[in-house]
Amino acid sequence: MGKVLVLNASYEPLNITSWRRAVILLIKGKAEQVEHNGKLVYDKFPLPTVIRLRHYVRVPYKEIPLTRRNILHRDSHSCQYCGYTGDELTLDHVLPRSRGGEDTWENIVTACVRCNVKKGSRTPKEANMILRRPPHRPHSGLYFEVTKHIKSGVHQEWQKYVIGI
Template sequence: MVQVLVLNASYEPLNITTWRRATVLMLKGKAESLEENPDLKIRPDKNIPTVIRLRHFIKVPYRDIPLTRKNILYRDNNCCQYCGYKGLKLSIDHILPKSRGGPDTWENVTTACLTCNIIKGNRTPEEANMILKQKPYKPLSNLSFEATKQINSGLHKEWGKYVIGWFS
């Protein structure tokens, strides 16, 4: 299934939709094509769009990214933030342990391998003499988060110039 990045009139990413829905929006005059896939065609003279821009601005309320194991692992690139291990034996570590009042927030959780998580135990990284490779942060936009996955997987590299960094 070919996916299309939908941009607001201000070039801000709004949504990811199907090529059929994008084509309907263009035929109705509600959107214009900015990027097209030269390998896929709707008709012999028309390529399938991969990025479209709406002609009129749409106001969209802010949507928060859920704090889930999958999203934390993706944010940390499926890599232990203490030793750099990449593999299946990864867990979620609370920087300030929950037993010591540590909250379930983006800034207090990170990815750790089972070995590092056991070594760290009920201590902070400083107390355990363990250094984080990357400070935990909260991604800014749910759509940018999803679009970045598509860009990093190599499916839609052309989206990169429209989806500016989703992290702070």
Template sequence: MGKVLVLNASYEPLNITSWRRAIVLVIKGKAEGVEHNGKYIYANLPMPSVIRLRYYVRVPYKEIPLTRRNIFYRDAQTCQYCHYTGDALTLDHVHPRSRGGGDSWENLVTACVRCNVKKGNRTPKEANMPLGKIPRKPHSSLYFEVSKHLKRGIHPEWQKYVIGI
């Protein structure tokens, strides 16, 4: 049937859950349906695609690990210079390591081997190779999961509840 985006009482995304768990939360009065997909469980109970908890839940901030896999996922498996998508992808330091550039969300991008070699030990401006988008750290750990659903077009109604996707 699908997944349901769970919002905190403040409308910030908390989690993605199953439709069954979402229905239980709504029936118990712990959450309210915010968006519906047009399907119904019963005549007066629509199938929610977004629910909001009635009470605020404090969630500790979780740091998103800086990994090769997460960088590729953030950049949608696409070269940030020529927009190539395929298997021959590497990581490129926007500001080269030899010039003091470190490993950070803002300094690492996905690049194809050809563009990485062409750019070499220069900045994108020096190499006349502008970036497709400015690299930045994802806003939350839920970022990757929600963006996967949005990019597939499964839940376009989630877009208004997430920032930076």
């Protein structure tokens, strides 16, 4: 029947759970319903799409690894210069490594082979190429999972609870 976004008491996203687990949390009084999709679990009990825990849960900060897969996912598997979305995607350093550019979330973008070769060892400004979106560090590991659901169009109501999408 669907997935449910779980918010902390402070309205920050914690995780995504099954609708069954969400209903159990609601029945036990551990959470409250914030959003629903109009479908009913049973009479007069709407199926939740977003719930909020009644008590704050402290979550330790977890660094998101800088990997090719995560960068491709952050950039929606598309070239950040021309928008190409095929199989021939590479990673490009905005400030080239030959000029001191480092491997950081803020310096690496997804680029097609053609744009990467065209840019070469120059900055986007020097190559007269414009980035569609500036590179950024994802806010949380949950960011990837939530963006997948939002971009698929299934859970548009989640967007107002997530920063940076």
